[in-house]
Structure formats: structure tokens, C-alpha cells
Amino acid sequence: MATTKVIRVLVAKPGLDGHDRGAKVIAHALRDAGMEVIYTGLRQSPEQIAQAALQEDVDVVALSCLSGAHNALFPKVAQLLKEQGMDDVLIIGGGIMPDEDIPFLREKGIADIFTPGTSLKQIVNYIKENVK
Amino acid sequence: MDYDELIQLFKEGSYRALSRAISIVENKEPGFRKIIAEISRTGGNGYIIGVTGPPGSGKSTLVNELAWGYRSIGKRVGIIAVDPSSPFTGGAFLGDRVRMQRIATDKGIYIRSMASRGHLGGLSAAARNVSRLLDAFGFEIIIMETVGVGQSEVDIVKAADTTIIVSVPGLGDDIQANKAGLMEIGNIFVINKADLTGVERVEMELDKIIKMAYHSASWKPPIIKTVASRGEGITELIEAISKHERYLKDEGLFSQKRRGRIEEELVTLISDHLFEHFSPKIEDKVSLKALTDKIINHELDLYSAAEAVVESILKEKDKGGVKIET
Amino acid sequence: MDFKKIQNEQTSWEQGTVKKTLERFGERKEHFKNGSNNEVKRLYTPLDTEEVDYLRDLGFPGKYPFTRGVQPTMYRGRLWTMRQYAGFGTAEESNKRYKYLLEQGQTGLSVAFDLPTQIGYDSDAPMASGEVGKVGVAIDSLADMEILFDGIPLDKVSTSMTINAPAAMLLAMYIAVAEKQGVDSKQLAGTIQNDILKEYAARGTYIYPPKPSMRLITDIFAYCTEKLPRWNTISISGYHIREAGATAVQEVAFTLANGIAYIEAALKAGLDIDQFAPRLSFFFNAHNDLLEEVAKFRAARRMWARIVKERFKAKDSRSMRMRFHTQTAGCTLTAQQPDNNIIRVTIQALAAVLGGTQSLHTNSRDEALALPSEDSVRIALRTQQIIAYESGVADTIDPLGGSYYIERLTNDIEEQAMEYIKKIDELGGAPEAIEQGYIQSEIHDSAYRYQNEVEKQERIVVGVNKFQTETEKPKGLLKVDPELEERQKEKLEALRKKRDQAAVDRSLKALRDTAKGSGNLLVPIVEAVKSYATLGEICDVLREEFGEYQGADIF
Structure with a gap:
């Protein structure tokens, strides 16, 4: 019987930041690229995000944060995912973050960071190429 | 995780295993038959509630509160929230969790979003498989939520033990529009956002429909008014659901209904x-x-x-x- | 004017001269469209403004319908207030930045609060983790507020506070600080944003559901009418709606629809239109399309005047006068070649001034990367000063008024925005339209269209999808010390130990009782603040009584 595998992505807004223009635009683009996008809404704690990722069995967790709290929040999400056995999930991040934070985030398990000016196509392709 | 390990973990109550199992079954990945065969040995205890209504009727919020209500009387609740896939790209936007924040981290509640996809054999069958998994996993209450558009969505809720149709004041002709497909399958009618003006009108219309469509039925669907965003009317709704369950069981319809479904x-x-x-x-x-x-x-x-x-x-x-x- | 003759001449120009030129040199694009997705014509002539009735539609500055400006002499009398939004880290650091800005010639303060403060959490709340002091200053209690305004005489400056859901609490703290300085609340001048509807629709820092939130707002209206007559009780904001992706037309439409909802709520609460409407103020975005933006400001002023007069039957002309603050568009700033942002900000600031703004914030070039550095903030302020003192645009009122294009655009924006307002009325007003996700999804559609235009290079963003060069990212970006969160928590802990707990409990109990009833919430909030109850404690009492709002699903 034919399988019908579709890439599932959780788009999440960790922390208190309410700017969701980017998250919604990306969610829309991923949907238009044929993916199933689960959106959590605003103000998610790392625990909520990890829980949603687990229940929804997603291939990708895309985190968006513009408040500068990324260094505190992104690694926490990565750690929780790992703890629940989801270390094969692709974690990516986006928002306003200085270049010098990126190596730190990579080291903590965020596969890549996309800052303002990144094209939607670039993100879609990145996901398609990197989902295991 | 191989399948034997997966099934073992599933039996031990691992949520991760449950989630993987749902994906495998939904995707019809190799091994899905094995999983279905395995879980078919048990289960059958979960009570299935279908919830549907037009966009903007506050279904997700209602489901959120309903699940919370069941949690507070000690029941474990599994939720399947179905949204349509785009017929053009195959992608889908699954946004029901946004309205389910309150219950999202409760360990006794499990939420799974599901896209309608182009499921071979019908969306309904795919959703039933997921519900079977939730049942086998031990959820006592299983809620299936869909938007009340399209036959396959209607089929899902129709297959529930209790089917709830949600209406809301101010959406104009929705009741009219839905009359054809939806209104005959409801066991309970909910008027959500009952603090808005126009409740009386909706109630009158529903009343008319019930009198017309259910005049010879032995179960007359009750109309429950809720303000889900404030948790109002949820206790009454849960009470109405239990009443319907008792009715089905007393009349011997419960097993008959399930048999017919199988x-x-x-x-x-x-x-x-x-x-x-x-x-x-x-x-x-x-x-x-x-x-x-x-x-x-x-x-x-x-x-x-x-x-x-x-x-x-x-x-x-x-x-x-x-x-x-x- | 002989329109017929002009029409004939125009036709012959198009079919003759233009046609010949087009045969030899085509135009750059087949269609020229502005940000609101409207066609921009090759040329505008008196034919495009034929229906403009000068006295009815434009009139004179300081007079209804205020299209040309809200004051009779505009910037010839007094320049706009240069007000840079600032605040980060602790109250001590922000206090230093404010003093610096005042020394540099800034004329008003604008306070940025961190997210926990904006959402009514104390710095030690679990959800505050990682956010303390990041996008603004952390305020946990009156003690922090006292430090924030230390040495700044509150009877001399006007202070704008970007605070919405807990606006009542922060205003109460401001009143309490003034009292300690010996300043009477009647002398206080400034603004609280206090615009919850756009939080649901675009910005996301809401706490309570719409109904109790509207009660807090109308309670503030009532309280200030009596006690703070010079205070702007609300700043109805299009800024964030635009930032979220709206077009100029949508910005005006959704902002005014929210304004209508506030008026209706206040009238329902028994207030008199001419008592509170003069204290309503607005906050708009200044985007890149210079001329469309100028027209937008003019259209917004005229629309508001007409709505307040015709729909709400106000008698006092001050009620009809739309005064607004403007900020340049943060979303147009690019992380690539950040110095280019200085030029963008200049054009946008010019639009705001040509559009007759009452106060202005100019963004700093490095804000797509981090919080602005002191150097960048200074350049941003200097941009305003150059426009004010060197460009000459401030010397006559509404200098673009009468331009065929500007007047046509002004009419078009008014017409299209009114269509939106009509649609929102049909949905049951702005709160219901937001609850149904209508406004959010309209905004999102525009945002998505914009992004796709950029992707397809139908819209050029210099340095991003054209004229890219590898430039080094600027160094010396401002970073908030990660240790700050711990220090703020310790301070809070110390305060909780030191204060009179019985007084705190009493004041919170009084607040709860008022919340259950229908009295003005400001009264017990001011008392609670003075007892050094924390912001989180005060907001939690109301969370328990009012519940919390959850976002709308827009897709």
C-alpha cells in the first residue's frame, strides 16, 4: 500500500514575544510547499513546545523569537526534545539575533538560524534537504 | 525504534511510541498493518465524541474546555483535531492547538492534529485508525473535532458515539446552509458564544429543525448553551453527553451502533x-x-x-x- | 477650471506625445502599484481632484475636518516633539539613557518596558525566564519606577509609556512617583498606549479577555478625566498593525475601527463624548512610500473628524481633532548594509512631518540586529533635527496639500478604509472582527503578498534582493547583560521581605472586591501600587477574577 509521508513542522513562538508576522508568513510558505504545519500560537514555554512536538510527531521544530531571549529559550527546547528521545528532529530558529550568538546556538542543537532578509525559498529548501 | 520495540513501548504507555504509531498508521508506512493487528487485540473502552460546526464557532475552545472538564473528573482524554489539506499543494495548516493552551501540558490529555490529505479509503477511515490507537492506549474519552464542511469531515463525526453540532449566533445563514448535511446527525446541539446577541434566534431555528428532523426519534437532541471562552455550560454539556451514553446503552443501541460502524x-x-x-x-x-x-x-x-x-x-x-x- | 478642456488636452497628450514616446521607450513596468496594491497612474491632473470641495474636504489648519493639520500654525509655532522610544535592562540603566537623551535635546520621554512587565509578570515568574530587561526596562514594583524617574522632574517632561494590558498599573506607579516628587497629578502630561484591541490583532501582549480589558480602559478614561486632565488616556495604534504586514489603507481602517470600539465602550459606560474624546490620541507608522504615507496621515485626520462628528455627534471640535505620534517603520529596516537604514528612516520621518505628526520617533540603523547603540540613537535623533532645522519643510503648513496626486490618494485611502470599517461594522465591530480572526487574516494576507513580491523581485529591497554586497556586520551592538535577570530577581526578593505584607494583602483584597463589583479599578490599583504590591501580584488578582485571553486561529 502506498505510503503518504508528508513533512510535519511545528512552528512555535517561545517566550513572551508577540511578533508573529514572520512565523505566520513562514508557516504559510511551508504549507504552500506541501508541508503540514502545526502552529502553537504565542507565549509557549519550552515545555509546551517539546510536548507539542512529541504529540504531533513532527520532523521539524521551527522557533521564532524577536525579543532577544533566544539564547535562553532555544537551547532549552533542544534539550527537552533530546530528553524525550526526539534527537532526530530538525530544529531551526529565526528572528533578530546577532551573528555572534549563532555558534552558541548551533552547539546547543539548533541546526541553523535564519535572520531577517532570508528568503522563504531558502528555508523551504533547507527543510526539504535536511529532514531525515 | 523497530516495530516490536515500538509496540512494547506503546503498551508501557510511552507517549512517544503512541505518536510514532499514529504517524506510521496515518502514513501507511511499512509495518502499519502490524500495529493495527496488535492494537486490535485490546481496546473498545474509549467513548468517542464527535464535535463539528462552522469555522468561527469556537469549536477548538469548546473542545479545550470539554477536555478540561473530563480531566477534572479524572478521565484521560485524547483529541484528534482535523483540518483540511490544500487540494493544490497537499500542505495543511493545523492551528487548533492555539485554542487548546490550557490543556496542552496536562499529562492526561493528548492532542493530535491531523490533515485531511488525499487519504485513500477516506479520511474517515484514517481518523478511525487514529482513534483506535488512542483507545488502545487507554484514553477513556476520545474527542474528534472537524470543521463542518465536506462529506468526509461529516463522516468522521457521524461515526462517533455522541455527535455534537456547534452553532453560534451571528453567523447568519450557517444553520440554513448546514441543514442539509449536518443537522440530521447531531445528538446534541451546542450554541456557543451564548453571550452574544442573537442567541434566541439560533435557539428557535434549532428547535424548529429538531422538531422537524427528529419528530419520530426516541432521542430528542438537547440544546446546550455555552460560553466556552469562560468555561460556562461545560458541566451541562458533559451531563448531556452522559445522558446520551446512558440512553444508547439502555436501549441496546450502543453496541448496535458500533457494530454497524465496523x-x-x-x-x-x-x-x-x-x-x-x-x-x-x-x-x-x-x-x-x-x-x-x-x-x-x-x-x-x-x-x-x-x-x-x-x-x-x-x-x-x-x-x-x-x-x-x- | 475648465475640466472639459483639460480632458481634451490630456487625451490628445496621451494619444499623441505619450504614445509616440512609448513606442520608442517602454516604461519600466507594465503596472505601477503602491503598497496598498493600488494602481499608480502616470500623471495626476485637476481631473483627479475634480470632486474635491476645498472648504468641505480640506479647510484650514486647526479647523474641522483638520485635513491640513490640527493646530492653526503647526510647526511654525512649535516643532513636533522628538521622542525616542528607549529603555532596557534595569531601571538604573534606563534612567541614565533618559538623562542622556534629554541632554541631547530630546523633548519628551518614551518608555519601553520589557515583555514580562508588558504582560504583567514579575521578573521571577517562570514565563519571564530569559526575557527580563531584554526589549525594555524591567519594572516589578513602585520601587523600580522610583529609580526609573529619579532626578527627572515629572512636572517638566511629558512621558509616553508603551504599556497596554497593565496600563492602569503603570500609570498608577507614575502617579505615585509624581506624588513623592510633590507633583500634583493634574500637572502630569504624557500618554499611555492602553490600546488592547491592537494587541489581540497584531502585537500579542494581551492578558485578559476583551470585556474586562475594555472595562480597564474605560475606567482609565473616567479616572483621568477627573484626576489627570492633561494625560492622553490612550494611543490608538496603527503602528503595530502596519508592522504586522498591513497596508496603509488597512492601517488606517483597522486603527479607526478600534477607535470606534473604544468610543462605543466609553459611551456604554456612561461617559460623555466631549469629556473623553479630546484625550484620545493616535499612533501611526511611517513607511517607505513617501507620498502615500503623507496622504494616509491626512486621510486619517479627516476620517476621524468626520466619524466623531457625524457618527458620535460630538459638539466640541477638540473631540474631532486627531493628534498622533509617529514612528518610522521598523519592519523596513534591513540587517544587510545597515547604514542604508539611515536613509530609509530619513524618508519615513519626512513623510511623518509632511503629514503633520505631533511627535516622532526615528528608528536606529542597527535595530534589525539588536537594541540600538548610543551612536545609532544619536544619528536617529539628528535626522529629525536636520528635517526640523535645515530642510525648510516645517516652515509652511501641509506643503503638499493641493498636489493632484496627494489629494487623489487622500480621497482613495479614505474611501477604501471606510469600506473596511463598514465591513467590520457588519461583523459586529472591531472586537468581534478580531475574535473571528478577520482583521488578523487580512493583515496576514498582505504580509504574505508583500513577502512573495520581494521573493519574485517585483518589489526591490536595496541590499536584500538587489544591490547586495558583502558588508561586515557592525560591531559594538548593545547587549543586555544576562546576569541582569538574577539581579532583578534578588531586588524583588528583597522588596518582598522588606515591605509591610499586611498592607499589601489589604490592598490586593480591596482590588479583588472592586473587580468583582463595578467600581473604578484605578482607585484600588493606585493604593495597591503604593503598598509596594508587585505588578505580577496585582495582575494575578485580576487574572483570577477576569481569566486570560487565548489567541485567535487565523488560518
């Missing part, structure tokens, strides 16, 4: 399998394009064309070319 599913599955089995043969044996040309050129009618195809396949089978495996 039979229906079996028939659908057989015809799906037959089709799947024969459809490559169709492409092999006859040129659909040539037949279509003939129909367009008025040389053949649709029915005769279909009949000719089936006959040629059956001939093949008699020759031993096509086997039906048992």
Missing part, C-alpha cells in the same frame, strides 16, 4: 482493496485515454465503457491472471 468500515475496506488490487490491471489492460476519446466522440456511453473494463478484468481473473488473496 460492518460499514469492513465493506469500505473491501471495496478499497478490490479497487487497489485491480486498478493497476485496469491501466495494464485497457487504455483509459482511448475509452475517454470514444465517449467524447459519442461512440460509447459511460456505463458501457465501465462494464467493458470490468468484464475484461474478470475474464483475466478466470484465466488465473488475477488472484484474490485471503
Whole structure:
């Protein structure tokens, strides 16, 4: 019987930041690229995000944060995912973050960071190429 | 995780295993039959509630509160929230969790978003498989939520033990529009956002519909008013659901309903399998394009064309070319 | 004017001269469209403004319908207030930045609060983790507020506070600080944003559901009418709606629809239109399309005047006068070649001034990367000063008024925005339209269209999808010390130990009682603040009484 595998992505807004223009635009683009996008809404704690990722069995967790709290929040999400056995999930991040934070985030398990000016196509392709 | 390990973990109550199992079954990945076979040995205890209504009626918020209500009386709740896939790209936006924040981290509640996809054999069958998994996993209450548009969405909630139809004041002609498909299948009618003006009108209309469509039925659907965003009316709704459950069980309809559902599913599955089995043969044996040309050129009618195809396949089978495996 | 003759001449120009030129040199694009997705014509003539009735539609500055400006002499009398939004880290650091800005010639303060403060959490709340002091200053109690305004005389400056859901609490703290300085609340001048509807629709820092939130807002209106007559009780904001992706037309439409909802709520609460409407103020975005933006400001002013007069039957002309603050568009700033942002900000600031703004914030070039550095903030302020003192645009009122294009655009924006308002009325008003996700999804559609235009290079963003060069990212970006969160928590802990707990409990109990009833919430909030109850404690009492809002699903 034919399988019908579709890439599932959780788009999440960790922390208190309410700017969701980017998250919604990306969610829309991923949907238009044929993916199933689960959106959590605003103000998610790392625990909520990890829980949603687990229940929804997603291939990708895309985190968006513009408040500068990324260094505190992104690694926490990565750690929780790992703890629940989801270390094969692709974690990516986006928002306003200085270049010098990126190596730190990579080291903590965020596969890549996309800052303002990144094209939607670039993100879609990145996901398609990197989902295991 | 191999399948035996997965099934073992599933039995031990691992949410991760449950989630993986749902994906495998939903995607029909290799091994999904094994999982279905395994979980079919148990279960059958979960009570299935279907919730549907037009966009903007506050269904997700209602489901959120309903789940919370069941949690507070100690029940474990599994939720399947279905949203449509785009017919053009196959992608989907699954946003129901946004309205389910309150219950999202409760360990006794599990939420799974599901896209309608182009499910072979129908979305309903796929959703039923997921619900079967939740049942086998031990959820006592299973809520299936869909938007009340499209036949396959309606089929999902129709298959529930109790079907709830949500209306809301101010959406104008929705009740009218839905009358055809939705209104005959409801066991309970909810008017959500009952603090808005226009409740009386909706209530009157529902009343009329119930009198018309259910005049000879022994179960008269109650109308429950809720303000889900404030948790109002939820206790009443849970009470109405239990009443309906008792009614079904007292009248012997509960097992009858479930039996009918399984039979229906079996028939659908057989015809799906037959089709799947024969459809490559169709492409092999006859040129659909040539037949279509003939129909367009008025040389053949649709029915005769279909009949000719089936006959040629059956001939093949008699020759031993096509086997039906048992 | 002989329109017929002009029409004839125009036709012959198009079919003759233009046609010939087009045969030899085509135009750059087949269609020229502005950000609101409207066609921009090759040329505008008196034919495009034929229906403009000068006295009815434009009139004179300081007079209804205020299209040309809200004051009779505009910037010839007094320049706009240069007000840079600032605040980060602790109250001590922000206090230093404010004093610096005042020394540099800034004329008003604008306080940025961190997200926990904006959402009514104390710095030690679990959800505050990682956010303390990041996008603004952390305020946990009156003690922090006292430090924030230390040495700044509150009877001399006007202070704008970007605070919405807990606006009442922060205003109460401001009143309490003034009292300690010996300043009477009647002398206090400034603004609280206090615009919850756009939080639901675009910005996301809401706490309570719409109904109790509207009660808090109308309670503030009532309280200030009596006690803070010079205070702007709300700043109805299009800024964030635009930042979220709306077009100029949508910005005006959704902002005014929210304004209508506030007026209706206040009238329902029994207030008199001419008592509270003069204290309503607005906050708009200044985007890149210079001329469309100028027209937008003019259209917004005229629309508001007409709505307040015709729909709400106000008598006092001050009620009809739309005064607004403007900020240049943060979303147009690019992380690539950040110095280019200085030029973008200049054009946008010019639009705001040509559009007759009452106060202005100019963004700093490095804000797509981090919080602005002191150097960048200074350049941003200097941009305003150059426009004010060197460009000459401030010397006559509404200098673009009468331009065929500007007047046509002004009419078009008014017409299209009114269509939106009509649609929102049909949905049951702005709160219901937001609840149904209508406004959010309209904004999102525009955002998505914009992004796709950029992707397809139908819209050029210099340095991003054209004229890219590898430039080094600027160094010396401002970073908030990660240790700050711990220090703020310790301070809070110390306060909780030191204060009179019985007084705190009493004041919170009084607040709860008022919340259950229908009295003005400001009264017990001011008392609670003075007892050094924390912001989180005060907001939690109301969370328990009012519940919390959850976002709308827009897709």
C-alpha cells in the first residue's frame, strides 16, 4: 500500500514575544510547499513546545523569537526534545539575533538560524534537504 | 525504534511510541498493518465524541474546555483535531492547538492534529485508525473535532458515539446552509458564544429543525448553551453527553451502533482493496485515454465503457491472471 | 477650471506625445502599484481632484475636518516633539539613557518596558525566564519606577509609556512617583498606549479577555478625566498593525475601527463624548512610500473628524481633532548594509512631518540586529533635527496639500478604509472582527503578498534582493547583560521581605472586591501600587477574577 509521508513542522513562538508576522508568513510558505504545519500560537514555554512536538510527531521544530531571549529559550527546547528521545528532529530558529550568538546556538542543537532578509525559498529548501 | 520495540513501548504507555504509531498508521508506512493487528487485540473502552460546526464557532475552545472538564473528573482524554489539506499543494495548516493552551501540558490529555490529505479509503477511515490507537492506549474519552464542511469531515463525526453540532449566533445563514448535511446527525446541539446577541434566534431555528428532523426519534437532541471562552455550560454539556451514553446503552443501541460502524468500515475496506488490487490491471489492460476519446466522440456511453473494463478484468481473473488473496 | 478642456488636452497628450514616446521607450513596468496594491497612474491632473470641495474636504489648519493639520500654525509655532522610544535592562540603566537623551535635546520621554512587565509578570515568574530587561526596562514594583524617574522632574517632561494590558498599573506607579516628587497629578502630561484591541490583532501582549480589558480602559478614561486632565488616556495604534504586514489603507481602517470600539465602550459606560474624546490620541507608522504615507496621515485626520462628528455627534471640535505620534517603520529596516537604514528612516520621518505628526520617533540603523547603540540613537535623533532645522519643510503648513496626486490618494485611502470599517461594522465591530480572526487574516494576507513580491523581485529591497554586497556586520551592538535577570530577581526578593505584607494583602483584597463589583479599578490599583504590591501580584488578582485571553486561529 502506498505510503503518504508528508513533512510535519511545528512552528512555535517561545517566550513572551508577540511578533508573529514572520512565523505566520513562514508557516504559510511551508504549507504552500506541501508541508503540514502545526502552529502553537504565542507565549509557549519550552515545555509546551517539546510536548507539542512529541504529540504531533513532527520532523521539524521551527522557533521564532524577536525579543532577544533566544539564547535562553532555544537551547532549552533542544534539550527537552533530546530528553524525550526526539534527537532526530530538525530544529531551526529565526528572528533578530546577532551573528555572534549563532555558534552558541548551533552547539546547543539548533541546526541553523535564519535572520531577517532570508528568503522563504531558502528555508523551504533547507527543510526539504535536511529532514531525515 | 523497530516495530516490536515500538509496540512494547506503546503498551508501557510511552507517549512517544503512541505518536510514532499514529504517524506510521496515518502514513501507511511499512509495518502499519502490524500495529493495527496488535492494537486490535485490546481496546473498545474509549467513548468517542464527535464535535463539528462552522469555522468561527469556537469549536477548538469548546473542545479545550470539554477536555478540561473530563480531566477534572479524572478521565484521560485524547483529541484528534482535523483540518483540511490544500487540494493544490497537499500542505495543511493545523492551528487548533492555539485554542487548546490550557490543556496542552496536562499529562492526561493528548492532542493530535491531523490533515485531511488525499487519504485513500477516506479520511474517515484514517481518523478511525487514529482513534483506535488512542483507545488502545487507554484514553477513556476520545474527542474528534472537524470543521463542518465536506462529506468526509461529516463522516468522521457521524461515526462517533455522541455527535455534537456547534452553532453560534451571528453567523447568519450557517444553520440554513448546514441543514442539509449536518443537522440530521447531531445528538446534541451546542450554541456557543451564548453571550452574544442573537442567541434566541439560533435557539428557535434549532428547535424548529429538531422538531422537524427528529419528530419520530426516541432521542430528542438537547440544546446546550455555552460560553466556552469562560468555561460556562461545560458541566451541562458533559451531563448531556452522559445522558446520551446512558440512553444508547439502555436501549441496546450502543453496541448496535458500533457494530454497524465496523460492518460499514469492513465493506469500505473491501471495496478499497478490490479497487487497489485491480486498478493497476485496469491501466495494464485497457487504455483509459482511448475509452475517454470514444465517449467524447459519442461512440460509447459511460456505463458501457465501465462494464467493458470490468468484464475484461474478470475474464483475466478466470484465466488465473488475477488472484484474490485471503 | 475648465475640466472639459483639460480632458481634451490630456487625451490628445496621451494619444499623441505619450504614445509616440512609448513606442520608442517602454516604461519600466507594465503596472505601477503602491503598497496598498493600488494602481499608480502616470500623471495626476485637476481631473483627479475634480470632486474635491476645498472648504468641505480640506479647510484650514486647526479647523474641522483638520485635513491640513490640527493646530492653526503647526510647526511654525512649535516643532513636533522628538521622542525616542528607549529603555532596557534595569531601571538604573534606563534612567541614565533618559538623562542622556534629554541632554541631547530630546523633548519628551518614551518608555519601553520589557515583555514580562508588558504582560504583567514579575521578573521571577517562570514565563519571564530569559526575557527580563531584554526589549525594555524591567519594572516589578513602585520601587523600580522610583529609580526609573529619579532626578527627572515629572512636572517638566511629558512621558509616553508603551504599556497596554497593565496600563492602569503603570500609570498608577507614575502617579505615585509624581506624588513623592510633590507633583500634583493634574500637572502630569504624557500618554499611555492602553490600546488592547491592537494587541489581540497584531502585537500579542494581551492578558485578559476583551470585556474586562475594555472595562480597564474605560475606567482609565473616567479616572483621568477627573484626576489627570492633561494625560492622553490612550494611543490608538496603527503602528503595530502596519508592522504586522498591513497596508496603509488597512492601517488606517483597522486603527479607526478600534477607535470606534473604544468610543462605543466609553459611551456604554456612561461617559460623555466631549469629556473623553479630546484625550484620545493616535499612533501611526511611517513607511517607505513617501507620498502615500503623507496622504494616509491626512486621510486619517479627516476620517476621524468626520466619524466623531457625524457618527458620535460630538459638539466640541477638540473631540474631532486627531493628534498622533509617529514612528518610522521598523519592519523596513534591513540587517544587510545597515547604514542604508539611515536613509530609509530619513524618508519615513519626512513623510511623518509632511503629514503633520505631533511627535516622532526615528528608528536606529542597527535595530534589525539588536537594541540600538548610543551612536545609532544619536544619528536617529539628528535626522529629525536636520528635517526640523535645515530642510525648510516645517516652515509652511501641509506643503503638499493641493498636489493632484496627494489629494487623489487622500480621497482613495479614505474611501477604501471606510469600506473596511463598514465591513467590520457588519461583523459586529472591531472586537468581534478580531475574535473571528478577520482583521488578523487580512493583515496576514498582505504580509504574505508583500513577502512573495520581494521573493519574485517585483518589489526591490536595496541590499536584500538587489544591490547586495558583502558588508561586515557592525560591531559594538548593545547587549543586555544576562546576569541582569538574577539581579532583578534578588531586588524583588528583597522588596518582598522588606515591605509591610499586611498592607499589601489589604490592598490586593480591596482590588479583588472592586473587580468583582463595578467600581473604578484605578482607585484600588493606585493604593495597591503604593503598598509596594508587585505588578505580577496585582495582575494575578485580576487574572483570577477576569481569566486570560487565548489567541485567535487565523488560518
